[in-house]
Amino acid sequence: MSVGDTIGVEEEFHVVHAETGELEMAARQVLRGADAEPELHRSMVETASSVQTGLEGLRADLLEKRRSLVEATGRLGLAIVAAGSVPGSGSTPSQVYPDERYERMAQEYRQLVDEQQVAACQVQIGVPDRDLAVRITRRIREWLPTLLALSVSSPYFAGHDTGYASYRTIVTSRWPTVGPPPDLGSAAEYEKVVATLVESGVISDAGMVYFDARPSARYPTVEVRVADSCPRIDDVVLLAALSRALVTRAAEEDAAGRPLPEAPQVLLRAATWRAARYGIGGHLVDPATRAAVPAAERIDALMAHARPALEARGEWGVATELLAGLRARGTSAARQRAAGSHREVVLALAKETTGD
DSSP, rough: OOOOOOOEEEEEEEEEEEOOOOOOHHHHHHHTTSSSSSSSBTTEEEEEEEBBBSHHHHHHHHHHHHHHHHHHTTTEEEEEEEESSOOTTTTOEEEEEEEEHHHHHHHTTTHHTTTOOEEEEEEEEEEEOOOHHHHHHHHHGGHHHHHHHHOOOBBEEETTTTTTHHHHHHHHHEEETTSOOOSSSSSSHHHHHHHHHHHHTSOOSGOEEEEEEEEEESSSEEEEEEOOSSSSSSHHHHHHHHHHHHHHHHHHHHHTTOOOOOOHHHHHHHHHHHHHHHHHSEEEEEEETTTEEEEHHHHHHHHHHHHHHHTTTTTTTHHHHHHHHHHHOOHHHHHHHOOSSSSHHHHHHHHHHHTO
C-alpha cells in the first residue's frame, strides 16, 4: 500500500426532535436500527465509512450510512443533524453514553465533558509507515486551519450566537491534548509523549490524543480531525479529497528530503483560532509566512499546493467543482445565521443532512 491509496471518513451527528429541533438523549434507541456507533453523549451518534479508494465510492458509502440513520430516527420521530453544534448544544447537562470509557471520562473531566455536545468530521488517509505518519502531520499542519475555515458549521452554542463560525473548535480546545500537531519527527517520539500523558493521568488512553491531525491510534492512517461536521455530503467529499492530497504531497516532500517546516506553536494556534472565528469570511493566518492574508487567497494557495496530487488521482475537476459550489452558497455557519429562529436553523440543517 502506498500513501493515500485508502481513504475513509468518520461523521458525528446530533440527534434532535424532528419537530422542535431540540436535542434528544436517544442514541441507544437510534442505534438499535442504524448502521452507526455511539459517541460521547447520548444525544450523538457516529458513522464510519468502509475503507475506500476513490471519491465516488466514498460518497456512496457515506450516503448509505446517512440513509440508515434517517430511517432509524424517522421511526422514532427524530432526525439527525451533521453540524459542529446546534443551538441547544451546551444548554443543558447531557448524559454520556453508557460505556465504561465514557463514564470514566465524565468522572475525570466533569464540566469539560458536559460541554462536548459538538460534532466533527474526521478523514482517515492510509499511511503504512508510522514514522512517516508523524512527519506528515507536521508537514500538513499549516494547511489545517484552511480546511477548518471551509467546514465551519457551529456558530450557535448554549442558545445564542457565539460570534464564531466554528465554536466547536473553541469548545474542544479546552482538552489538554488538542491543537496543532506538535514538533515531533518519529513514531518513537510520538509514542513517548503519549505514554507520558497516560502515565501522568492527563489522559486515560491513546485515543484521547485529539491533535488536529494525528497518527491513528488504531489504523495505519493519518487522521485529519480539524473540521466541523458538515451537513452537505459535497463538503465532506471536498474535505476528504483535499486531506488526502495534502497527505500525499507531504509524503512526496518527505521522500525528497525537504526539511520539516518550522512554525511557532503560538502562530499555529492563532491560525486555528482565526479560522474558527471567521471561517472564509475574513483573513486567515499563514503560519509559514507569518502574515494574515484574505481567506480566498489562502484557499487558492491550498488548491495550488494540492493540485498535483489531485490531478494524479483524477480528482482535480471534482475538487474544483465542489469548492466552487461551497464558495457560491457560503459556509454552513453563514447559512445558519440567515435561517431564522433556532428551530428553523436546526430543521434546515436536518434537511441538508438528509439531502432533502
